[in-house]
Amino acid sequence: MSVTTRGLKETRKAIDSIPAKFGNKFMRSLLRKTGKVVVIPKIANAVHTSKARNNIKVQAVRGEKRAVMVGITSDAYKERWLQLGTEERTTKKGVNTGSIRENNTLAPIFDEMIKPVLNYIMNEGETEIKKMFKNTNKGLDRKISKLG
Numbered sequence: 001m002s003v004t005t006r007g008l009k010e011t012r013k014a015i016d017s018i019p020a021k022f023g024n025k026f027m028r029s030l031l032r033k034t035g036k037v038v039v040i041p042k043i044a045n046a047v048h049t050s051k052a053r054n055n056i057k058v059q060a061v062r063g064e065k066r067a068v069m070v071g072i073t074s075d076a077y078k079e080r081w082l083q084l085g086t087e088e089r090t091t092k093k094g095v096n097t098g099s100i101r102e103n104n105t106l107a108p109i110f111d112e113m114i115k116p117v118l119n120y121i122m123n124e125g126e127t128e129i130k131k132m133f134k135n136t137n138k139g140l141d142r143k144i145s146k147l148g
Helices: 008-016 019-047 048-055 074-085 108-113 114-147
Strands: 058-061 068-072 096-098
Touching: 019 058, 019 068, 019 108, 019 114, 048 058, 048 074, 068 074, 108 114
Parallel strands: none
Antiparallel strands: 058 068
């Protein structure tokens, strides 16, 4: 099987032309690779701690077959507090423990990343999908050879 694409619409059409199980897997894999190559390096420069840099991950979105999300995991909760802020909290005895003011430096970076992500998918999407097809075909060939 061979796929030739010229842009984002063609890439999407090529993925939609194969069985849904493989199409969803390819799309999620392409988005995960895009997140690792394009988005994570930009976010790593904006976070405040090395623990946060090490805990920037690309993860699947629950319930969505063709979506991924990029963000700081809960292991770097202090960085999340700095980015998103906290509400004013009190102890059980009513003592005020204060709040953290929001310092969201990541939101503008995510907004800036839309164009680079689309450019990466349009420029590198075809080669990535060809690699995935090649690896999938190898796996299918191995399964078929074991059966017969």
